[in-house]
Amino acid sequence: MTMSAYKSDFLNVLASRGFIHQVSEPEALDALARSSRITGYIGFDATAPSLHVGNLLVIMMLYWLQQTGHRPIALMGGGTTRVGDPSGKDEIRKILTDEAIGQNLVGIRAVFAKFLKFEEAGGNGVMANNADWLNQLNYIDFLRDVGRHFSVNRMLAFDSVKLRLERQQELSFLEFNYMILQAYDFVELHRRYGCVLQMGASDQWGNIVNGIDLGRRMLNAQLFALTTALLTTSSGAKMGKTAAGAVWLNADLVSPYEYWQYWRNTEDADVVRFLKLFTVLPLDEIDRLAALHDAEINEAKKVLATEATALVHGRAAAEQAAATARATFEEGGLGSSLPTVELPRADLTAGLSVLAAFVKAGLAASNGEVRRAIANNAILINDERVTSEKTLIGESDVTADGVVKLSLGRKRHVLLKPI
RNA sequence: GGGGGAGUGUCCCGAGCGGCAAAGGGGGCGGACUGUAAAUCCGCUGGCUGACGCCUUCGUAGGUUCGAGUCCUACCUCCCCCA
Numbered sequence: 001m002t003m004s005a006y007k008s009d010f011l012n013v014l015a016s017r018g019f020i021h022q023v024s025e026p027e028a029l030d031a032l033a034r035s036s037r038i039t040g041y042i043g044f045d046a047t048a049p050s051l052h053v054g055n056l057l058v059i060m061m062l063y064w065l066q067q068t069g070h071r072p073i074a075l076m077g078g079g080t081t082r083v084g085d086p087s088g089k090d091e092i093r094k095i096l097t098d099e100a101i102g103q104n105l106v107g108i109r110a111v112f113a114k115f116l117k118f119e120e121a122g123g124n125g126v127m128a129n130n131a132d133w134l135n136q137l138n139y140i141d142f143l144r145d146v147g148r149h150f151s152v153n154r155m156l157a158f159d160s161v162k163l164r165l166e167r168q169q170e171l172s173f174l175e176f177n178y179m180i181l182q183a184y185d186f187v188e189l190h191r192r193y194g195c196v197l198q199m200g201a202s203d204q205w206g207n208i209v210n211g212i213d214l215g216r217r218m219l220n221a222q223l224f225a226l227t228t229a230l231l232t233t234s235s236g237a238k239m240g241k242t243a244a245g246a247v248w249l250n251a252d253l254v255s256p257y258e259y260w261q262y263w264r265n266t267e268d269a270d271v272v273r274f275l276k277l278f279t280v281l282p283l284d285e286i287d288r289l290a291a292l293h294d295a296e297i298n299e300a301k302k303v304l305a306t307e308a309t310a311l312v313h314g315r316a317a318a319e320q321a322a323a324t325a326r327a328t329f330e331e332g333g334l335g336s337s338l339p340t341v342e343l344p345r346a347d348l349t350a351g352l353s354v355l356a357a358f359v360k361a362g363l364a365a366s367n368g369e370v371r372r373a374i375a376n377n378a379i380l381i382n383d384e385r386v387t388s389e390k391t392l393i394g395e396s397d398v399t400a401d402g403v404v405k406l407s408l409g410r411k412r413h414v415l416l417k418p419i
Numbered sequence: 420g421g422g423g424g425a426g427u428g429u430c431c432c433g434a435g436c437g438g439c440a441a442a443g444g445g446g447g448c449g450g451a452c453u454g455u456a457a458a459u460c461c462g463c464u465g466g467c468u469g470a471c472g473c474c475u476u477c478g479u480a481g482g483u484u485c486g487a488g489u490c491c492u493a494c495c496u497c498c499c500c501c502a
Contacts, residue, residue, distance in 0.1 A: 265456075266456075268454090295454045295456095296454090298454055301454095301456080325455080366465090366466065366467090368467080368468095369448095369463090373449065375462085375463080376449045376462065376463065377449080378448085378450070378463095408448085409448080409449055409450085410449095411455060412448095
């Protein structure tokens with residue numbers, strides 16, 4: 001068990017599991033979290049229809065906030081998404097339509113119920129939306145009440161702005177206002193819920209600190225900031241991107257099986273770190289897994305995959321994904337939750353070309369891609385290597401399980417099911 | 420308002436004497452080696468085709484030319500300098 005210098009459960013847990021990058025006034029926050037129930041929030045902009053693995057880190061901080069006896073607020077950026085955060089972006093964000101933002105919010109909200117107990121579930125968690133206050137602001141009033149507290153000189157010095165200017169990239173006035181709106185969110189959440197803590201990824205530090213300043217100036221409130229390091233794998237790649245795109249948290253975008261696979265393929269050097277960050281296993285249990293080396297570390301990876309999947313998709317789906325992986329990789333059989341694509345039986349009786357089959361299964365984008373894969377020895381039907389692109393798949397290829405197993409390489413499998 | 424520069428394969432960055440499906444990276448995918456790891460090495464990374472070949476692609480729209488990413492014109496977007 002890693003020790004930390006903190007006395008409050010909340011900061012102690014976050015520190016020992018490796019979440020903390022920066023904290024403003026750590027002693028004061030520690031004392032407050034020890035003596036009282038605090039309220040903290042994280043904002044999520046609705047720029048995509050689902051959150052992804054990259055967002056998971058900060059969601060886990062909200063989780064631990066609640067688990068250690070405090071109150072989490074998940075703030076949906078229904079208002080701020082209409083403006084667009086310039087942090088970490090070289091170019092102007094595409095302006096999303098209000099309809100798109102609304103739809104994205106629906107997809108994003110669903111995830112939080114897995115991690116936080118909201119009021120309807122008997123918990124104290126709060127789901128807020130900054131559109132509720134931002135959309136009604138009166139421009140002149142806002143400038144007089146809030147804008148007067150911001151110094152443009154200082155705003156220009158913030159990284160999110162400075163980097164753009166230095167690189168001579170355009171920064172619109174719209175985006176320039178983002179940090180003011182985010183700062184105002186913090187103040188508004190303090191008014192409404194007594195919120196004293198804003199957390200986020202490290203690139204949010206500047207925006208969060210702005211909120212702290214604004215809170216002191218407008219309400220004479222003492223607010224706090226806590227950030228996590230931006231997450232990369234040990235080899236330096238950004239988290240959450242694969243060939244197919246981002247690793248989304250919503251099951252309709254990335255199935256539990258694929259999600260499990262994502263974690264299963266974690267690099268050795270990341271396993272312990274990820275167990276601490278992305279599972280809720282006790283630290284002494286993680287220490288036990290950390291003792292595994294070489295090939296044995298695969299056991300730790302399976303635990304990581306199953307625990308991480310259980311958090312997002314539920315225990316049952318995680319166990320099923322684990323069972324499917326076992327059947328597919330260790331027993332050479334078929335797993336029930338492998339991705340399955342249905343097709344009319346008539347297509348099969350007529351004889352379906354490998355090219356068409358793999359395109360239909362979504363394993364390749366074009367016939368040419370399948371051809372190249374065949375040339376690379378990467379195409380298998382029912383675990384038999386295909387050497388000719390003229391190969392046809394017919395009724396005789398349907399196994400006793402009623403499916404045809406298509407594989408691209410050793411890892412990517414899809415079942416073709418005639419109906 | 421005047422002058423100068425830039426926009427390249429829809430993942431990104433980037434080279435490109437008028438013959439270019441377009442150099443080179445990164446990233447990704449596959450193969451070998453392994454442990455569904457990392458590192459390393461090899462291959463692939465516009466569409467259709469068995470193949471010859473055909474089609475689509477270099478900000479947009481026209482033009483010159485046997486032939487244009489490459490030259491000309493207009494337009495759009497961005498950057499810099501001057502006012």
